[in-house]
Amino acid sequence: MDVKNRILELRRKLDAFAYEYYVLDQPSVSDQEYDRYYQELVALEDANPEYKDPNSITQRVGGVVLDAFTKVEHKNRMLSLGNAFNLEDLKAFDERVRAVKPDASYVVELKMDGLAISLHYIDGRFHQAVTRGDGLVGEDVTNNVRTIPSIPMHIDAQGEVEVRGEVYMPKKSFEELNTKREENGEELFANPRNAAAGSIRQLDSKIAAQRKLDAFLYYLEDAASFGIQTHEEALETLEKWHIKVNPLRKVCKTIEEAWQFIQEIQEKREELPYEIDGMVLKVNELSSWNVLGTTVKAPRYAIAYKFPAEEVVTKLLDIVVTVGRTGRVTPNAVLEPVRVAGTTVSAAQLHNEDMIKEKDIRIHDDVVIRKAGDIIPEVVRPLVEKRNGTQGIYHFPTQCPICSGALVRLPNEAAHYCINQDCPARVVESMIHFASRDAMNIDTLGDKKIEFFHKEGLLNTIEDIYRLKDHEEEILSMEGFKEKSFMKMIDAIEKSKENPLEDLIYGLGIRQVGKKAAKVLAKHFLTMDALMAADRDAFVAIKDIGEITADSIVAFFREEKNMELIDHLKAFGLRMDSEKEEIKESFFTGKTVVLTGTLTQMTRNEAKAMLESLGANVSGSVSKKTDLVVYGEAAGSKLTKARDLGVEVMDEETFLQEVKAS
Known part of the structure; x- marks a missing residue:
């Protein structure tokens, strides 16, 4: 048999073996026999490149790198x-x-x-x-x-x-x-x-x-x-x-x-x-x-x-609190591990002290849990009828579990806060937030690395992220770090300097300033200097920036160490301005739009970006001031409320058609 026909015969054999193994789950040959045929084919194709074929089973390992998808x-x-x-x-x-x-x-x-x-x-x-x-x-x-x-x-x-x-x-x-x-x-x-x-x-x-x-x-x-x-x-x-x-x-x-x-x-x-x-x-x-x-x-x-949201019963073993970048203290349920909607769940957020009291959740309760939107685990209710006297009422702590500083509950808020600015948990969480995808998007500097570098004394402030390149020798001597991974991390850090102003504003972690508010501020002021120089009245005058958010921004820029942080980031070469966007006139221009339900053809952030580029104001809640609600699968109370209020609604497919027509 000549080489070409032997190659074709081997491909037919290996395709048949793959079908038996991966589709029928009934392999007819041993792994050793399969490997023998496979290696013979690899050798023949390497020796006879004129017979290579992208559809050959030997090409399934990948290796093609594209610049973009067509x-x-x-x-x-x-x-x-x-x-x-x-x-x-x-x-x-x-x-x-x-x-x-x-x-x-x-x-x-x-x-x-x-x-x-x-x-x-x-x-x-x-x-x-x-x-x-x-x-x-x-x-x-x-x-x-x-x-x-x-x-x-x-x-x-x-x-x-x-x-x-x-x-x-x-x-x-x-x-x-x-x-x-x-x-x-x-x-x-x-x-x-x-x-x-x-x-x-x-x-x-x-x-x-x-x-x-x-x-x-x-x-x-x-x-x-x-x-x-x-x-x-x-x-x-x-x-x-x-x-x-x-x-x-x-x-x-x-x-x-x-x-x-x-x-x-x-x-x-x-x-x-x-x-x-x-x-x-x-x-x-x-x-x-x-x-x-x-x-x-x-x-x-x-x-x-x-299918309806899957609910399962498990044991609530304990309640522990975590401290976020703003000092907010969040209680979390420690659960006996259980599978819910495809993944093993061992924890669920309990939001605040009031929620625990309202649901009467106690340690050692049997509880019903589910995943909100099939993603976020939540405790639905305790099974009160299964209590046997071993359950204990949870008392919210008065001291921070990390720094032992006092916890404070602010007026008109359900959350507790650690007010110690130097609390290690706040320091680490602020850096994690800064490097996160929605902020500066330094994808090679994940949570675990930031925690590790903090313990090693290399990361103590946000600006230290841009000093990591000065610690090459020290980092390469640490277990698990090689030159290639180090350079990849540094490249991502350097690339983040080019990010738009809105990413930096969000990354700073100003209390009450989420992704949307950061974008609004960047669009309005265009430069970091103009933002820092603005007073309370200037903030309140902006649509979507309320009085509480205005107070928080003013308080942030009053802090000397925050001003020093921005000076250092300027010196490192981070972008401190934003290009003025040209808003395209469209059906959505000037309308307040709410997104709800699961979108199947894009992420919520992508839909939001589309709307904002067409001059819409995207809101998170439905009211009489809402002009339009765009809904995806499993849309719930927001869609119901919109219909009750007579607000125009639009499904995802119609929305995309309207965007294309704009």
């Missing part, structure tokens, strides 16, 4: 799904379907909590992978998708084939990734979905390969052209092509049968090796899809049922 327009729009939250919603959907198709059946599938993706094959070869983006235009992530072992690089189909599905991060991969990030002092991913999205958008495909992603495909574009008549038949066709399809699905003849299957899956949701956040019902008969049609944003032949 935008790709979808041939057919990638729609989002309408939502159902209870059986009544599903019955209403069923009635609408049966008005058109009385004998309709449904394919009920698991709703993966990942990142929507479109895969393109040409004459059986993998050609391109594109993210959903805004549904009309996505990003080319081909190099990263090649690293996912379960996605075939060859299928038994001719012509152009488009398959859509979801890239996700298995629970095990997610836990391993966060463990590694914690060891490196990096910010942890909140959930597997965020981790998957962040991984597939890595410019370095080698990093994507290390993240151990997986995928399920659930839709064959233009299935009818293959002679397929039902959605279930389309899924079976994908399986014949060795494309990974979730086997946990069912064809149901009635909505009651579909509901029963949903309940079955919900009961074993936690046992699954991946995250799901609901179920999807699709009309099985493809001929009905065109008849039922679509709305502006969603098909009428499919709907997503969203």
Whole structure:
């Protein structure tokens, strides 16, 4: 057999082995035999570079580094799904379907909590992978998708084939990734979905390969052209092509049968090796899809049922307090570890003393916990009926647990504060805040590194961050630090000097000045000098800067050590001005807009930036002064209040269309 044919034979063998291992979970050869074939292929490809192929299994390890992702327009729009939250919603959907198709059946599938993706094959070869983006235009992530072992690089189909599905991060991969990030002092991913999205958008495909992603495909574009008549038949066709399809699905003849299957899956949701956040019902008969049609944003032949927030019971072992950068003292519940919505939870914030009293939460209580928005753990209530006399009432401390200074509760506030400016906890938290993503975004200087350098005496003030480069020899002598990682950290610190003024203002940690207020101040004053010279009246006169915030800003700039800090940062070359923004006139100009619910096509911060660039004022609460509420999935009380007040509301898809038209 000549070299070319042997290479092709080895690729076919290894592709088949990979399918058996990653898709069927039924390997037919030992690891040693697989490695023998793999190494033979590597050697033949290296010796015969003219036969190398980007779709070869040897190329899945990644290594391609891009400057940016290329935008790709979808041939057919990638729609989002309408939502159902209870059986009544599903019955209403069923009635609408049966008005058109009385004998309709449904394919009920698991709703993966990942990142929507479109895969393109040409004459059986993998050609391109594109993210959903805004549904009309996505990003080319081909190099990263090649690293996912379960996605075939060859299928038994001719012509152009488009398959859509979801890239996700298995629970095990997610836990391993966060463990590694914690060891490196990096910010942890909140959930597997965020981790998957962040991984597939890595410019370095080698990093994507290390993240151990997986995928399920659930839709064959233009299935009818293959002679397929039902959605279930389309899924079976994908399986014949060795494309990974979730086997946990069912064809149901009635909505009651579909509901029963949903309940079955919900009961074993936690046992699954991946995250799901609901179920999807699709009309099985493809001929009905065109008849039922679509709305502006969603098909009428499919709907997503969203699971209610999962509540679990665990033991509250203790209540401990932490001290933040402003001195605010926050009580936290120490919990017996328990899995909630896909991750292990061992702590939950209790906010303040009043909340503990109002909910009557006691140490050693059995408590119900859940994740607000499937992200932030919260204690819902204690199980009073399970008390046995061992529970103790919690008494809020009167002294700071870090510096032993007095704790003070300010008038009209629920929080307690440590008022010692030199409290070590405040010093460390102020530096962590300064380097955080929303502030100066020094991503190589995480919480753990800052705490470590503080203990070593290298970081005692914010300006010390810009002196770390002077301690190269000392840092390189410390365990775990090498020249490459040191230089990467210093490069990130130096790059932060170019950040806009609003990032610096927010990073200073002025009490009551959040990200939004920092942007408002930077836009209004344009320079740090003008900001420092302003008086209380000047601040109060600015829209969105209230009297309490004005007092806090004035008090901050009265402190001599704060003025010295800014002088030092000036000397280090940090940017102290802001370019005057040109506001584009649009539908949103001059309107007060509130964002609520989970946005699926962008982050909340990205939506906020879009609105502000179009002249809108983005607010956090709904009132009579609100002009518009933009809502995503699982929108709650803010959307209800907006409708009660007669405020205009707009879903995410309509919002994006309006932005594009601006």
